[in-house]
Amino acid sequence: MKVKIGCLELGSNKKVIVQSMTNTDTKNIEETVAQIHRLERVGCELVRVSVPDKESALALKKIKEQITIPLVADIHFEAKLALLAIENGADKIRINPGNIRRETLLEIINLAKKFNVAIRIGVNAGSLKSLEHQSIEKKAELMVAKALEYISDFEAQDFKNLVVSLKSSDIRTSILAYELFASKSEYPLHLGITEAGSKFTGAIKSSVGLGILLYKGIGNTIRVSLSSDPIFEVFAAYNILQGLGLRQKYPEIISCPTCARTTIDVINLVEKVENLVYSCDWSGTKKNNLKVAVMGCVVNGPGEAKEADFGICGAGNKVAFFEDGKIIDTFDSPEVEKMLFERLSKLKK
Ligand code: SF4
Numbered sequence: 232m233k234v235k236i237g238c239l240e241l242g243s244n245k246k247v248i249v250q251s252m253t254n255t256d257t258k259n260i261e262e263t264v265a266q267i268h269r270l271e272r273v274g275c276e277l278v279r280v281s282v283p284d285k286e287s288a289l290a291l292k293k294i295k296e297q298i299t300i301p302l303v304a305d306i307h308f309e310a311k312l313a314l315l316a317i318e319n320g321a322d323k324i325r326i327n328p329g330n331i332r333r334e335t336l337l338e339i340i341n342l343a344k345k346f347n348v349a350i351r352i353g354v355n356a357g358s359l360k361s362l363e364h365q366s367i368e369k370k371a372e373l374m375v376a377k378a379l380e381y382i383s384d385f386e387a388q389d390f391k392n393l394v395v396s397l398k399s400s401d402i403r404t405s406i407l408a409y410e411l412f413a414s415k416s417e418y419p420l421h422l423g424i425t426e427a428g429s430k431f432t433g434a435i436k437s438s439v440g441l442g443i444l445l446y447k448g449i450g451n452t453i454r455v456s457l458s459s460d461p462i463f464e465v466f467a468a469y470n471i472l473q474g475l476g477l478r479q480k481y482p483e484i485i486s487c488p489t490c491a492r493t494t495i496d497v498i499n500l501v502e503k504v505e506n507l508v509y510s511c512d513w514s515g516t517k518k519n520n521l522k523v524a525v526m527g528c529v530v531n532g533p534g535e536a537k538e539a540d541f542g543i544c545g546a547g548n549k550v551a552f553f554e555d556g557k558i559i560d561t562f563d564s565p566e567v568e569k570m571l572f573e574r575l576s577k578l579k580k
Pocket residue numbers: 487488489490491492493494526527528529530531532
């Protein structure tokens with residue numbers, strides 16, 4: 232099933248699209264656009280903004296004029312805002328049809344048809360009363376039944392430009408729901424573990440949930456929702472996709488956990504390498520599948536360093552520097568750091 236969201240087409244290939252969401256006040260056009268530009272720079276391909284009021288819906292027009300990626304409007308409670316969002320340039324709207332009166336839903340469908348706007352049907356475990364005190368299997372079943380019921384309402388109006396999400400803050404419920412839905416329907420799926428947590432715990436929960444689904448070929452767009460700066464959602468999403476061999480946007484960083492044998496400051500150095508790697512645009516560079524290894528000693532260091540494009544490894548009171556699998560020499564620590572950063576900087580955009 233192919234679904235168009237602005238310049239993106241879901242379902243036409245296996246590419247999983249990375250989505251994020253702004254946390255600015257949408258009415259503040261300047262701040263929202265600035266945040267979207269930051270997200271675009273790090274690889275966000277689809278961005279959602281909250282539309283809690285009329286001013287925010289009207290702001291979409293100016294926001295849309297200044298960004299290049301498709302814009303998704305998130306509507307809750309005031310369904311009429313979906314109409315305004317569509318008229319003001321949203322490429323997709325996210326609604327929960329269960330909270331919308333039938334006449335308003337029909338109006339939304341007709342306008343979405345007219346403007347060729349996609350609709351995401353968001354079924355959230357937290358908003359379904361029937362799920363209370365049910366087993367996770369039953370919850371998943373009820374969520375999918377609800378999504379299919381909504382889909383048939385849309386199809387009855389000859390509207391198929393749909394994406395579905397089945398979110399729960401419980402990982403197992405989400406996995407079961409998405410799996411069950413994928414076995415029954417071909418509509419594209421937006422994956423997410425809702426209210427996943429902080430930059431650390433949220434990334435782990437999302438990696439487990441989304442990773443299992445993506446590994447099985449389920450999912451067209453993903454969002455790693457984090458209580459953090461949204462650019463970390465994008466970094467986390469690419470790390471999940473990279474770990475599964477689905478997409479690589481950033482160089483892969485290999486580093487050891489350090490131990491009593493460590494002879495260089497691996498922790499500090501990896502942080503610096505990460506900061507450099509995630510601050511650059513690697514797309515289009517000949518080394519976008521670059522691997523950098525930072526290893527503390529000669530136990531596993533040379534092996535990993537040789538496998539990488541650039542590798543450094545503690546060697547007694549010196550540091551060995553590897554490039555393209557070959558050792559260049561051993562140097563003092565600051566010298567190696569400088570060499571590594573110079574090499575990486577030459578490759579970045
Ligand atoms: S590579 Fe060396 S320093 Fe790093 S964890 Fe392994 S043994 Fe320890």
